Amino acid sequence: MLDTSRPIADYEPIEELGRGSHGECIVARPPSRLGLAGDRVVLKVHATAAGPDARRRVADELRQISSVEAPSLVALLDAGHQDGTIFTVTELCAGGSLARPATAPTRAQTLRAVADAARGAHALHEAGIAHRAIKPSNVMLDGAGGKLADVGLAHLLAPGQTVTGIGPVGAMEFTEPGALLGRPAGRASDIWALAVTLHRSLTSASVFGELPTESVFAALRHVLETPPALADGLSDEEAELISWCLSAERADRPATAELLAGELDRLAATT
Known part of the structure; x- marks a missing residue:
């Protein structure tokens, strides 16, 4: 990890947003060269070491990702590397995320936010990209809707592309069991993740019940052996769509x- 007490490239760190298995997110002040109207961005310092091969691979993927223009995707503004570590820069959504909202969203706002995230995922899918990390913390709240974030961790759809690592227990809930078993990531696995994200956001519960926390492998076994079940608190139409x-x-x-x-837009309009 980079030392966030000092500048990262020509970005000035302001505060930490959070850490995960893939890296840490920081609110930073952007350089004037970007010509942005705002004075805050999200800088993600990725945990993966950036050797020459990794930098070329990431650069190729980021070029592919940045070519996808969709209002429901958090904008990718910049990328680089420093001290052997890759960083990406995206816009900052002041409303927070479904996991940590600045103000608790209404039910209709939650449905619209996930609908917008689904539109962002569709734009990626049409470009041959699977997101692979859809979860409440990556659905950002923006005005009356939402945006899908963390596209910098997306992986290109390709034959043989599988989940190459097991994330933390908290993230495992949102990964389709088939993908955990090595099936290629794609539209269907992202649609699964969108539904589980919606379920968690509406009910505050997992479709797998309480996941074991003593080890990642215990949680993995639980997810693979437990059929998903819906919690109370959903309308009949919400439950039917998630199912x-x-x-x-x-x-x-x-x-x-x-x-x-x-379908989510239709539910939001009648909620």
């Missing part, structure tokens, strides 16, 4: 995240 997205067979889920977004 559709959690179908055991990928082919039985909504065909696209855009279709899911439309």
